[in-house]
Amino acid sequence: MAHAPHPLATLEQIIKTPSSEDGIPSEVEADLRVAGCMLIQEAGVMLELFRPQSTMATAQVIFHRFYYVSSLYSFGVNDISISSLFLSTKLCETPVRLRDLINTYLFLLARIQYLLNQPSDQPLRPSLSTSSSDFKFDVPSFHDEIFWEWKDVITANEMQILKRLGFNMQVDLPYNHMINYLKILDLVFEDEVAQMCWSILNDMLLTPMYAIHPPHTLACASILLSARLLRIPLPEGWYILFDATYDDIWSCCGHVMRLYTDWGLEAPRGAVTSGFGIGGGDKGQNIKENRWRRAWVLAQSRKAVRRWLEERDKGQNNV
Template sequence: MALEFPPAVVSLSLQNTVASYEQLLQTPSQRDAITTDFEMQVRAFGCELIESAGILLKLPQVAISTAEVLLHRFYYTSSLSKFGIRDIAMGAIFLASKVEECPRRIAQMVLVFHHLVSTRAHGVPPANYKPVDHLSPTWLDYKDGMIAAEINILAKLGFNVQVEHPYGYMINYLQSLGLSDDEEFSQIAWNFLNDSYRTNVSVCYQPWTIACAVIYLVSRIRAIPLPKNPHWYALFDAELEDMENIAGHIMWLYKKAPVRNLPTTVSELKAYLAKDDEIAETNQYGNRVAGNEEEKRGSAPRSPRRDERRRDDDRYRHTRRPEDDNYEDSRRHCDNRDSRRRDDRDDNRRDHARRRSPSRRDGRR
């Protein structure tokens, strides 16, 4: 007699991969002397390129969001100084379109990103933009960079490109809280959720926590009370500290002034950072024009000791307030005081030598 077993139901659910504490503490880009603020601005710019390209390519929102998550995951394993944001953004959306089963042609990707990079990063007016020629050196550079970026993303992430998004959680939570009929509340929450992908919260928290944070943020902005006994977010396995942190990351996007002409390739990034270093050196040492003229004439470079004296002088100068009317008088007073001290030391030496001169005449040693 054959045994009969009831049909088995298998449910497979994979949680999103989150960054470790060591990765959050110091990213590969920060180890290459790139500041945290600048890295987050470049990441946000890459996500902006992905969103604009997704709209032009008519990709679904889930594919656009998946590409943004893949971009953030990749830069927790690699540095901006080795992989440009343009190529990684192209590779991420090219790979995400395949993952979400809505692939686009390579030629379409190249044309769209060339238009976006030219108009938004390089400042070309849309009226003066000229599409890139097919199979031209620029076209091949974009294509090769995108394919290489897709391979690097798969290799660095270990082919783990599964992404669970918070959209479904947010819809269910709004229905549970009785807010799904409020169209304005739902629309603002949806906008905040889309904007959250420009930050790194998608690789720091699970999707249900992000959904709760968006609802929490909208409720605070619109002053809509939510259940407190018990707290509504406790029923959805979220914590208040995590929601406040996510809300702060989202609001950072609106408080931070946008930076124009950000570098999109590795060579542009090196030139950008070198220019920043030159500006910082100019602010520290003062006018650099004279130094450049000396270098052109073949003069010897400044000695470290001279730079140290200049730094000491600048440090003394910056301790005084520029708006102080007596600044110059105070500086002259300090110079006169030092001069008087030198004169006093010279007088003491002469007096000491005068007192010792009779003893020499007497023959005493």
């Protein structure tokens, strides 16, 4: 089965990412990837870039690819996140005013800072884009210096993304593959199957799977996980028809399930979750919220990552 060219990370890049070479633990790198992609999602929704879905998805794929050729030690998550989204609006021909994009990110970052300043015993349940009676945000004036600072950051990082990815911005998303496969499996009209597959593919964008596996594998993974969550049987060896392997599919499913568990995210609507341990609940909620706090703090800049590494090394030396 022939597939469109879709640049993927090499095995060496996956095993030894640039960030791991700089001493950043794999779980911290994974958390920062999630934080950056969530920012893209939140900003995209606020800017109404979800029609079509490809704009936000392309930005998240580019974001993941970038950190397989560059280190979190050298490039801040927030900077690359906003630059990836701005670049994606050009690639997908969904233009957005740069000032609107910057104001949206400033709002989201101010909202994050507001949540970080809350007492640690208060839950971090609100969405980044939701409002609060205590939260205030003033839109910068037209000639405010912060706009020009962010404009320079976006311009510089946009060129870094293009250069480091070799100007190869080809992104083949799995949504059309998934719909075609559901038609072949006669599942496209089953209740909630297509919608759940779509939701799982959206959630998978928070993981590096789009930069590791081709789109037909991701489509098969969404079908397998949806079928498991909805208790729908699939024909034996069905994935062979779509040129996918079970190990690759199951790996993608595992990353999505871990995302639900580690971050306390809700499972797709309609999922039969009994026995799967999906979602946060109250168990280990403090651990999940500390994970959010750490990711948000380290995503602020490369200096925050470097500071954290220095403090960790000092702590290890004092032991």
